[in-house]
Amino acid sequence: MSLYVTRSYWVLFVSFVLLSFANGAFAMQEPLKGPAMVTVAGQIEQTNRGAFDPFEDGLAKVHDLTFKQAFAFDTDSLEALGMKALTVRYPKWPDGYRFEGPLLSDVLKAVGAAGKSVRAVALDGYSASISMQDIRDYEILLAIKKDGNYLAVGGRGPAWLVFPRDKHEALKSRDDSQWVWSVYMIIVE
Numbered sequence: 001m002s003l004y005v006t007r008s009y010w011v012l013f014v015s016f017v018l019l020s021f022a023n024g025a026f027a028m029q030e031p032l033k034g035p036a037m038v039t040v041a042g043q044i045e046q047t048n049r050g051a052f053d054p055f056e057d058g059l060a061k062v063h064d065l066t067f068k069q070a071f072a073f074d075t076d077s078l079e080a081l082g083m084k085a086l087t088v089r090y091p092k093w094p095d096g097y098r099f100e101g102p103l104l105s106d107v108l109k110a111v112g113a114a115g116k117s118v119r120a121v122a123l124d125g126y127s128a129s130i131s132m133q134d135i136r137d138y139e140i141l142l143a144i145k146k147d148g149n150y151l152a153v154g155g156r157g158p159a160w161l162v163f164p165r166d167k168h169e170a171l172k173s174r175d176d177s178q179w180v181w182s183v184y185m186i187i188v189e
Helices: 003-025 058-062 075-080 104-110 132-137
Strands: 038-042 070-073 084-088 097-101 117-122 127-131 141-143 160-162 183-188
Touching: 038 104, 084 141, 097 160, 104 132, 104 141, 104 183, 117 132, 127 132
Parallel strands: 038 183
Antiparallel strands: 038 070, 084 097, 097 141, 117 127, 117 183, 141 160
């Protein structure tokens, strides 16, 4: 076989591999079909939007949040990560509720998160940090539905971090300060 033929096959092979990688790596970067529900920023590898814009990201500006790049999820892209269900009864609640949404760990995996913790930020500016160890140890849900209905803004939406407290004794003694509701941004730190 000539050197030219060998080189041609090599170029073809490398091109195939690069195109295959690009198709897999950027599969989540399709344009959003609806409004961004949750934006993940900070130490992430995958992005689908640019840097903080003081006008477009008005709420982040009010909360003194800035970022160089981020990944915005709409409802369809959150559901595409795989919806999990979790029924939880919290002592202060009038009843138990069934929550649905992707696992927080799946959201972070989709963006290539590489930090030691995440900070979930609510619409009112409240935020709480959660260690990556807790995210690995517990199936924390980024709930977008409660009892089959999407969480509405003003009704704890667009997303709510829900811990599987009924499945883990260690979680039953914790307060609910990390159960951030009205989550619109997650910062990987």
